[in-house]
Amino acid sequence: MKSILTASLLALTAAGAVSAQDLPQASSQWYTDGQDLLASMLEKQDNTGRALNVILFVADGNGVASNYMSRLWAGQQAGGLGDDHVQPHEAFPELALVKTYNINAQTPDSAPTAGAMNTGVKQRFNLINLGEDAIHGDCATEAGNELTLFSEMMTEAGKSVGAVTTARLTHATPAAVYAKTANRNWEDSVPEECTDSRDIATQMIDAMKAGTLDIALGGGARYFVPEGTETPNGGKGHRPDGVNLIEEAKAEGIQYAADKAQLAALDLSQPVLGMWTDSHASYEADRPETEPSLADMVETAISKLSMNENGFYLEVEAGRVDHANHGTNAKRAMIDGKAFADAIALADEMTDDADTLIIVTADHEHAIAMNGYCGRGTPIDGLCYDVAKEGIMHSDELVTAADGKPYTVVGYLNGASSVLMEQADGTYAAPDGRPELTQEEAQDIDYTQQVLIPASSESHSGVDVALYAKGPWAHLFDGTVEQNYIFHVMNHAVNAE
């Protein structure tokens, strides 16, 4: 078999390029598109210059399946079929798959995954930026296990540093830019006996005062304001220690904004802190006009950080893709995925490929999967339509399962929207089978997908995530790599001779 194949290939090669034009498929647009891509790949040059800037985009929980969902959503919103749509990062020249497990967890958590990217080493479940001997929840193991952060190294190199997120600024992914803690949940307090430890909000303001963090934009004001005190957003503070970190920050000359209009009016030559909400920022689907979008935040951050002629490091997190997936609410996840892509496109426009390394990845995947077999153009947020025998578009027939009922394209393995209901005796069962489902119900913004295993919250999964890159040394991302390797490429790129 192998020899026959080899002989055929040799015959084709011997015939040369002339015969390729004679192929019956040569006039197909699929064929010519493939030839065009091949030509551009043959022209590809590695960029071995030194990176002035590094931007690390992380969509939390946006693994390959979640990214696929966002691609189809964006493409269909633009009027296309969806699957042939190209998101901004998918046009980047370099690609790798990333293994996301933690030191002690096959299924990763967002704290050590972000920490791996920011320190160059894998970390332990629920810890941020501590070495492998530290223990979750044991503050006594923080001393001696604190790792050096990429942000600290960049500050030492004279660069500016920023963290932007749609989650709370004290949440795992942004916290990995500036914090070191034995428990990711110590966002505004530590246990009483931990007198040498600092909560994450305190660490963030300390980093801003120290100059290792120059701009921080996102949500989470309640963790910076004392209990009994109103936050700048009109809500209630949560800090039990009575310290008002926002007022402390302002006293140190850090500019503060509580909404989009205030952000636009700030003096960007000074350090900038902005928090639009008391907990996470809004899902893009629910975001009021007074709240900056992720792209708005990225625009402000790059405008500010670019003032430093020595360059910058910026981490950008689309934090709520993860939250919507946890809620098995696929529609909000894909809408936030589109907002993530918009922010990437803007960052790409505002920077120069020659001197800026842009990395787009996720920290982990979810227990998400796509059902089939759906025809082209099937709404990614809805029910699966059958493949048509003629033409391209799907047929008008919904695909039905063995129970005679239709199902959505997007599904999750576990979560609160399980088809199994708790019975009076405490067992779980589905006496009536799966719920009936209409297209209108499936496409509702609040619809939660049918899932199998009942759980309070849908879980992450250990499946690889993709990494897309462009700019100096982006070609070092190739193959299947460990997540902590991302740091090593960033560090090489900014130090290359």
Add this chain to the structure above:
Amino acid sequence: MLISRRSLLAAGLAAPMLSSRALAAPETLKLRDLYEKGGSFSDLARASEGQRLTIEGFMAPPLVAEAPFFVLTKMPMATCPFCEPGIEWPDTILPVYTRRTVEVIPFNVPILARGVLEMGEYTDPETGFWSVIRLREATYERD
């Protein structure tokens, strides 16, 4: 034979669901109808204060047993992460004070809650549950 039996079962199951929805449809609201983006109350909510409304959602697992109270959620929620005083008010839940002691419905079964819309801050002396909007004198049924 199997297909016929399944079809028969499906038809039998669908009929009561359809009639329930048909009866409720003209006046059934979603939780999001009560809010604007950003969390402020909608004009509809303000105009409906004191009126009896029907709102669809899910019953969160009860905070306390044997109480005339439950939390209506817009999506299935196995726990109620927002059910504590002092947290910013989420637009994903609605406290429901019922006429009778609540008989628990699993958290992922769609329900309709019907009651009088009440607005303003209130801390429940029994549960400590703090709310800014709620249904009073409510009844509920599976959707």
